[in-house]
Amino acid sequence: MELPIYLDNNATTPLDPRVLEAMLPYFTTKFGNAASRNHPFGWVAEEGVDYAREQVAKLIGCTEKEIIFTSGATEADNLGIKGVFEMYHEKGNHIITATTEHKAVLDTCKHLEKLGAKITYLKVKEDGLIDLQELEAAMTPETILVTIMYGNNEIGVVQPIKEIAAIAHKHGALFFTDATQAVGKIPVNVIEDGIDLMAFSAHKMYGPKGVGALYVRRKNPRVKVTSQMDGGGHERGMRSGTLNVPGIVGLGKACELCRLEMDEEATRLSALRDKLESSLTTMEESYVNGNTAHRLPHVANISFKYVEGEGLMMAMKDLAVSSGSACTSASLEPSYVLKSLGLSDDLAHSSIRFGLGRFTTEEEVDYAIENTKKAVNHLRDLSPLWEMFKEGIDLSKIEWAEH
């Protein structure tokens, strides 16, 4: 077992060697521009892109013509949401989203607010799921789009996508989902789920960084987005820019591997995740964040009360994880996702996200369990809050000098 151990697979995943192998020729011998229609170099590149488009389409149950390649999920989020807002502005200006969405969605919505959009930010329940009745109540004749993520990046909860899509459609709105964490990890089928637009990315599913895709439905209904990048009219005019052929080939291969190996991988990872989670929650005052029945197979988000996340990560030497603690970012606010669940700031500061992946072994999980327990105990020995808790002092009754 090699150290350090990578357990941050929600941030990014390592490239699968099989994906790399598929990509390599497209950097060297097959270097052509996929838009060069008049010589074999272009044809070969285009062939690679076409094949990748099929591989991607097959994973999510759509046709090749419904895939637009982008630079990643952030761009796909921007293109999908802004593109719908511009295309359908005559129909209405209301968009519904949720407070736990990724910044790529939230900040895109904020941008549209400045341009006259009305945005409803649905709160989530304590388990991280949205309330379908609240969604239904928020729908208006002006609502053109509902955008709710598939699986959450911090806590892994999976929203009731089919039900959300049905509500959106019932009221004549389109349904967009950021499925970056879900595609390739759990079965996602745009037809069965009723998805009209969907963003996802290669580097979360063992593909390369810098490439992703937007699914745009072509039938029942035919959905259109205005392009956000003007130029040579690539991707049927919806996304100009020379295609990133090696990246696209890599995304295609990554999708194919996920389609073939997902079931087995999900079973294996959820067993390892459950082992990790049940071992760590035997420790006093540790809590799992988010719904545990509806979630991605490879994520565990746990708060260890009375220790601070960044300090804890420092003690978890040789483990690469992430924390909802403020100290991990430049801002002093802890994770807005965890706060949306109604978690107090101190519990949000105490959270650690473990993200398992294709290359995580049981030996590594066992090591992570021991290492984390040791770190939590070490930091609790250093924690005045733990000492006060053990003395039976009610910390909520203390007048803290807020700073």
Added chain:
Amino acid sequence: MAYSEKVMEHYTNPRNVGTLNKDSKSVGTGLVGAPECGDVMRLQIEVDDNNVITDAKFKTFGCGSAIASSSLATEWLKGKTIDEALTIDNMDIVEELALPPVKIHCSVLAEDAIKSAINDYRVKNGLEAFELAKSHH
């Protein structure tokens, strides 16, 4: 963001972790910060008849820089008189630990903890509390 070697060193081998008897007249306790803000420091000093700090202990809930700042503070406090202790400035801690700008608040908290412990000691012994001149928060 990587930590400086000195932060790592204090974090890995924190000095003077522990608890002094907060009810003793010779002990001053400072408890600063708030759990919601992600850092709480408790710093304690034991003072002899000559106003010399003979012992210092801390416990900190917070990031590595907060733990290192309080560890360093206890190290510096031991053997100093109260008057000398009052001259410890947060920027001394920043410099010693090479804290980056986003972690300066950890050093401020440590300075606050020192002053608050001294004041607790003074008030216990019938003296007036010093005005806490600095408030960076």
